[in-house]
Amino acid sequence: MTDLTPSVAKFKDWRFGLFVHWGLYSLPARHEWVKNRERLTDEDYQPYFDHFEPDLYDPRAWARAAREAGMRYAVLTTKHHEGFCLWDSEVSDYTVAKTSWGKDLVGPFVEACRAEGLGVGFYHSLIDWHHPEFPIDLVHPQRDDEEAIAKAAGRDIGVYADYLHAQTRELLTNYGPIDIMWFDFSYPGRQYDDGRDGHGKGRDDWRSEELMAMVRELQPGILINDRLDIPGDFVTPEQYQPSGPMIRDGQPVVWEACQTLNGSWGYDRDNLDWKSPDLLVRMLIDSVSKDGNLLLNVGPTGRGEFDPRALDTLSEIGRWTRLHSRSVHGAGPSELEAPQDCRFTQRGDRLYLHVLSWPMQHLHLPGMAGKVRYAQFLHDASEVRRTVTDPEQTAQNTTMGGLAPGTLTLELPTQRPDVLVPVIELYLT
Ligand code: GLC
Numbered sequence: 001m002t003d004l005t006p007s008v009a010k011f012k013d014w015r016f017g018l019f020v021h022w023g024l025y026s027l028p029a030r031h032e033w034v035k036n037r038e039r040l041t042d043e044d045y046q047p048y049f050d051h052f053e054p055d056l057y058d059p060r061a062w063a064r065a066a067r068e069a070g071m072r073y074a075v076l077t078t079k080h081h082e083g084f085c086l087w088d089s090e091v092s093d094y095t096v097a098k099t100s101w102g103k104d105l106v107g108p109f110v111e112a113c114r115a116e117g118l119g120v121g122f123y124h125s126l127i128d129w130h131h132p133e134f135p136i137d138l139v140h141p142q143r144d145d146e147e148a149i150a151k152a153a154g155r156d157i158g159v160y161a162d163y164l165h166a167q168t169r170e171l172l173t174n175y176g177p178i179d180i181m182w183f184d185f186s187y188p189g190r191q192y193d194d195g196r197d198g199h200g201k202g203r204d205d206w207r208s209e210e211l212m213a214m215v216r217e218l219q220p221g222i223l224i225n226d227r228l229d230i231p232g233d234f235v236t237p238e239q240y241q242p243s244g245p246m247i248r249d250g251q252p253v254v255w256e257a258c259q260t261l262n263g264s265w266g267y268d269r270d271n272l273d274w275k276s277p278d279l280l281v282r283m284l285i286d287s288v289s290k291d292g293n294l295l296l297n298v299g300p301t302g303r304g305e306f307d308p309r310a311l312d313t314l315s316e317i318g319r320w321t322r323l324h325s326r327s328v329h330g331a332g333p334s335e336l337e338a339p340q341d342c343r344f345t346q347r348g349d350r351l352y353l354h355v356l357s358w359p360m361q362h363l364h365l366p367g368m369a370g371k372v373r374y375a376q377f378l379h380d381a382s383e384v385r386r387t388v389t390d391p392e393q394t395a396q397n398t399t400m401g402g403l404a405p406g407t408l409t410l411e412l413p414t415q416r417p418d419v420l421v422p423v424i425e426l427y428l429t
Helices: 006-014 042-050 059-069 106-115 146-154 157-174 208-218 277-289 308-328 391-396
Strands: 016-020 073-079 119-125 180-184 255-259 292-298 342-347 350-355 362-365 372-377 385-388 408-411 423-428
Touching (some): 006 119, 006 292, 016 059, 016 119, 059 073, 059 308, 073 106, 073 157, 106 119, 119 157, 255 277, 277 292, 277 308, 277 342, 308 342, 308 350, 308 423, 350 362
Parallel strands (some): 016 073, 016 292, 073 119, 119 180, 255 292
Antiparallel strands (some): 342 350, 350 423, 362 408, 372 423, 385 408
């Protein structure tokens, strides 16, 4: 790792973050794209504004749950595509301040994160399905409504861009130092399936260069993601684990995979497609082994809580990260090649062998003889004994044959340790 700015180095050390998708869509509880998917008009959507009352909102509890899960930063949707603002924006009436709840949600979130020692990020939607000057394009809820399209003919994206810039300025001025600005998303040149022009939106619409310059001026240490249709500080594979360290133009890039608990970002009551804690821990390990971060999402309920399914998952993950922090936080990929069904991460002279599938008694590490001075399980610091078998002997040895010279063998217990993913800590010579 060379030439990392302090912000990038900090971000990479965090490795694991919480994404929070919260807005009016938490009330219909049918995915954050419900307005688009069901082609709802502003009028159809109004009941969610009228009934938004997050009486159980306790951001300290969110931040604590995140920290205990092993997360080191949290990114909140300040405004999602629906256009509803979670803070009292001076340039909009479509904000939490104008609901019966009547007060800012962003400030308490920021304070809670800081109090729990988490980094803070703001997600902010470039798209806006409520703003009167945002064109009816192919992802707009009214995309098939001829009458609405005709009425919207004179909409001026430039006016909307001013609004986008003004809101970004508010967010980055009013809440102290912010670590991450997470814009979402550009879709330049997109067309409908039938070939009609979809009026895709990109850098010229958002005035991305200018917006990015303003963000950096207001918050010099901030990291900006890559969804402004111009390169940012890190790239954001979505619901997708890359096959290895990510490379762009021949250079390694900083990356963060964002992942859901159940396929939806917003609270989605009847969606049962939940990932197991075991899978999620493997995804975290997989990310770090490929030099990336994992940003794992929770969609709080309309009352402002993480539902029990999300909390149970986070605490299961936390049971693992409490014992295995060393193999993920501040760790990165190793140049050594991991054996089958395993992932390596490394930090200085410590190599972490994550055993995804439990082998029978022996785990062979070709080429590692003489390179390990001690080995232990990370969860309980119990020694893992190691042997190097002389290749001359193995050639004739019928019980343990075929080992390449220089292979180090770890002797594992028959019983797999009772943790989601066992990790062996190897002290390199
Ligand atoms: C997408 C979706 C969105 C979600 C985001 C997270 O682009 O539009 O609902 O917020 O990805 O990465």
